[in-house]
Amino acid sequence: MNPLLTAFLLVVSFGLLSWSLARRFLPLIVMQPDVRWESPGSRLKDVVKYGLGQFRFLQRFEWFHGVAHILIFWGALVVTINTIHVIGRGFVPDWHLPGFGHGQLGPAYAFAKDLFTMAVMAGCGLAIYNRAFNRPKRMFNNPEAFIILLWIFSMMLMDWLYTASLFLLVPDHPERVTSFLGVAGQQVLASFGLTGADTATARLHLVGFWGHLLLAFAFLNYLPYCKQFHEITALPSIFLRSRKPDGALARQEFEDEDALFGVGKIEEFSWKRGLDMYSCAECGRCQANCPAHHTGKPLSPMALIMKERDHLKEKTPLMWRASVAKLRHRPEQAQALLAQWDGDSLAGGVIDEEAIWSCTTCGHCVANCPMMIEHVDNIVDLRRYLVQVESRFPRELTQFFKGCENLSNPWGLASNTRGDWLADLWVPTPEDNPGFEYLFYVGCAGSFDDRYKKVSRSLIRLMQQANVNFACLGNDEMCCGETARRAGNEYLAQHLINFNLEMFDSIGVRKIVTACPHCFNTFKNEYPQFGKAFSVIHHTELIRDLARKGALQAKRPFGGGSPVVYHDSCYLGRYNALYEVPRDVARFAPGITLVEAERRKQVGFCCGAGGGRMWMEEKTGKRINTERLEQLLATGAKTIATACPYCMIMLDDAMKEKGLEDELRIMDLSQLLLDCTADGTKSGNPIHHLRNHNATEN
C-alpha cells in the first residue's frame, strides 16, 4: 500500500506502546521480590486450561456471559494473524506469514478468519446486549466497556470491508474460494452497483485497510490505559499464578534483617500483586458471591484490586524513578524517592479499614477470578500490616489475640479446662495409648463450645463403634493458629504452629483427624511450610472411609427431618475440593433425601465466620449467617448438615434469631450418621474400647 506511511505508523504506535508498557511495568521492579517460575510445565498447563481454555468462564451461573468472552477471545487470537498480514501488506502486496501461502494454510486460514471474525462480532454483540439489557449484578456499567466492544467490532467491520473490496478489485483472488464472509461482503458491495473498476471501490479498499490498521494501532495504545490491559497481562498472570496449595497463606519471614511485617504501602506488595492489579478486567466474578459484598459490607474484591491499581498508577512517577534507582543499585535513593509520597497511605487510606476487616477469607473471589488474582492473600497482607506494624484492628480482636496467646484458644477460657469435656468418655491420651494411629485433634470449638463439644462426642462414639485406634491430647492441646493467621497475626500464628509441630514430633504423630475444616486446612496445607507434613484428614473423610469399609453400619433410618441440605464449608470445599465426601456421608444415612442449595460447591456461600470474622462484630449491612440460612431454607430442607464448627455456630445463631428451633435442625454430619448407627444401647462402651486397645498393645 504505502510502505512509508505503514512504517511510520508502526514506529509511532510501537514506540508509544513501549513507553506505555515501561510506564506500567517499571514500577513493579521496586516492589517486593517473589519467585514465580518454578515448575514451568504445570504453569503452562494452567495457561492452557485457564487462559486458552477459558475454564473459568463456563460457571454454572451466567455461562452465556462467558460464551461472549470465549467468542471474542478465541476470535481475536485467530484474527490477530490477519492483522499481522494487513501490516505486512502495507509494505508488500499480498504478503503473508510463512506457511500461510495459497498452496499452504492460506485458504484454510481465510476460512477460519472469516469464521472467527463472525465469532468476534457475535461475541461483541452478545456482550453489548448482556451489558445493556441483561446485566448481572456483579457488573457495573462502565462506558469504557462499550467503547472497547464497539472498537473491536469496528476493527472487524473494517477488515471485512478491506477483504470485500479486495475481492471486487481482484475477482480471481485465490482466497475467494474459502473466504465466505469476504465473498458475502463483495456481493453486498456489488449490490450497491460497485465494480472493480470504480474509484469508489478502490477508496473503500483504502478505507478498510487504513481503518483496520489505525484502529488496531490505536487500540493497542489504548490497552495500557483501560481495563482491556488484561489482553496483554492475562496470560503472563496466569502463568505466574501462585503454586502454593489453595488453602495456604504465604509464609512470612521474621528473621531477615529487612523483613516486612505486612503491606502498608503499595510497593511493599510482591510485584506479582502489581501485575494482578493490571490484569483485573473488572468483570466482578469475584464479588458475585462475596459474602461481604453481597450483604452490604464495604468490601468488594474487585473494588479492592481496582483501588490498589489506581493507587499504583498514581504513585507510578515516584515508583518508576525508584525502580531505576534500584536497577542502578542505589537502594537508599530508591527509599528516599518512595518516602516522598505524601498522598493517601494504602492500608486504611486507599483501602478502607472496614473493608479489610470484612473479608471472611472464604476464597470465592480467588476461586472464580479468571485472572487467578489472589485477593485473600492481598487482604491478609494488609491485615498483617495493620495488626503487626500498626497494632490497629477491631477492638474485639484484642481479646481474641490475647486468648490465643495466653490461653491458646480464642474464647479466652482456661486452657487447663480444655480437656474437661473428655472426663466421662475414657478417651486415651497419647501417653495412655502410645501406639495410636490417629491423633483426634479436637480444636478450640470442639473443646470449648457447648454445641460443638457434642460433635466431638459424636465423632468419638463413631470412632469407638468402628474400633479406630486414636488418642486425644486433652489439656495439652493448643490452638492450631489458623484464625490468628487469617486475622493478620502471623507472629502469633507461627508461635502456635512451631509449638504444635514440636509437640506432634515429641509424641510421634503420623496421622491427624480433625472435626474442624480450619484446623484441617492449616495442618494439611500450611504446616508443611514449617517443615513437617502429616497425613491429615477431615472427620467426614474418616467417616466415609469407615462406612465404605463396613466398619460403621447404619442400623436405622435417620430420625431427624428430611430433606437434608448440606452447607459447604469454604475450607473443606473451595480450599480442599472436598465437595463429594461430606455428601457421601449424608448419603450413607438411610432415609435421607439430599437437596442442594443454589449456591453450592465452588460458588458456595460462606457462613460469615471465617478469617477471624467469628470474633468480630458484624455491624454493617445484613448479617451473613442470616443470608446464608435463608438461602438454605429456600431448598425446603428440614435439616441442615454442616461439617465445620464455624458454620454450625453461625447457622445455629441465625436459626435462633429467626425462632426456627422447632422446625429446623442443624447437625454435624457425624451427629447425623451417629443417629443411624447407634442402636440405642451404648454400643461404643468407652471402657471396653480402652481395654481393647490395651489388649492389642500387649
Added chain:
Amino acid sequence: MKILVTAKRVTDPDMKITVKPDGSGIDLSSMSFKVNPFDEIAIEEALRIREEKGGEVVVVGIGGDKAPVEIRYGLSMGADRGVHVVTGEDVDSDAVARILAKLVEVETPDLVLLGKQAIDVDDNQVAQLLAQYLDWPQACFASKVIIDGTLARVEREVDGGIEVKEIDLPGVISADLRLNEPRYPALPAIMKAKKKEIKQVKPGDLGVDPAPRVIIRKMAEPPRRKGGRFVADVDELVKLLKEEARVI
C-alpha cells in the same frame, strides 16, 4: 517526666485455679502466667503520659527468674528500660513496698504508677504502703489521670460518683480497671524490646530483707456451690430465706 511502673507476674486470671491437695498453695503445674492486668493498665497510662509529656518509663518486676518475661512485655508495650529485683516467689506486699521505696531513692522518679492490686493474691496494699514509706502523697484506684505541671489530678470511682483528688508530684498513683484499655504490642516494638536493657538488682543491694512477714499457713478451696431449687410460692421463699439462708 520519669515514671516508675510495676509489672508483676501473676497466674492468668482466666485459668482454673486449684489448691494443692496439701493446702500449701496453688497448683502451678501447667499454669499460664501473664502480667498483672492492673499493672498492664498502669504501664499503658505511664506510656500515655510519656507520649504527651516526654520523659522515661521504667518497668520494675520483683520475683524469680521468670519475672523478666513480664518486664519484657512492658518494654514491648513501649517502656524504655526494666529493672528486675531478684527474689524468691514468696515476697509479701510489705517487702515489695520496701523494695520499691529503696528503688525510688535510686531512680528518683516523678511518679510511681502501680496496678491497684495483683490479681493473684488481691492484697491491695503496695501503693498505700509505698506512699507511707516514701512519705509521698497517694491517689489510689485512678480511673483518670491528668498531669498538670507538678500536680496530678486523679479521678476515682466511688459509690455514687467520681471523686477528684489532686496530689503534688512526686506521688504514688494506683490504677483501676477503667483507667484505659492497654495497647496490643506491635511487632516492631516487640523486636525492639528484645534489645532493651533489664537491670538486675538484688534486695541486699538495696538494703532490704525480702523475707515475708505475712506467712500463708494453709489454703483451701471455697465450698462448692449447691444447685438452686425452685420454691412453690413467696411465703416459702421468705421462710427459707429466714430459716435456712438466714439473710433476712
